[in-house]
């Protein structure tokens with residue numbers, strides 16, 4: 001059985017005290033959580049250790065938003081997967097469209113980051129998704145297929161089974177323009193078919209594929225109700241404890 005997962009990507013938001021407060025609010029809302037979804041938050045690097053302490057006795061797991069593509073050494077400003085693991089984090093978001101676009105992260109770099117992340121026993125939350133122009137020119141399936149083929153489809157089956165995928169249509173990120181439940185389902189089913197063709201039926205069936213892009217309390221239930229949508233990667237709405245809690249319970 002694949003897992004339902006709700007992950008909050010805080011992006012470059014919150015100071016450390018603000019982040020700690022947000023984590024405290026969320027921990028308190030989830031104090032009696034009996035749901036079956038896995039809950040993950042991805043604060044900025046600077047907050048990981050302190051927030052790890054705040055959520056220690058809660059059902060919340062910790063993720064980083066990125067990592068270096070090298071293990072250690074003279075790479076000023078970079079954060080290695082081993083450093084992330086040492087904070088108690090268990091996940092790393094990789095391939096987010098903001099990293100691809102603003103930091104020019106290539107498929108080659110992303111594959112390397114994924115391999116290093118796995119080597120350090122962290123789980124990658126690997127993002128894929130098309131731009132608006134690619135959807136308008138009906139290239140959305142081809143785009144996502146290529147992103148997978150150039151990155152995580154190069155992993156061994158056992159490594160691939162460690163990852164979580166997130167489908168994020170770039171035109172829906174932070175725009176308030178959510179994919180319809182039908183559009184999300186269609187793409188998630190397509191991605192699952194690609195996994196089936198590349199690996200096998202059980203790998204495809206067990207892969208959690210999250211939806212990301214303007215997911216809010218008002219639309220989460222309908223999106224998560226789709227057969228192939230296994231939860232969400234939440235940006236803006238993860239910065240308010242009440243909203244994120246409502247999405248977890250959707």
Ligand SMILES: O=C[C@H](O)COP(=O)(O)O
Nearest residue numbers: 009173174213214235236
């Ligand atoms: O990582 C999260 C996604 O980019 C979605 O962001 P958003 O919920 O603010 O649209």
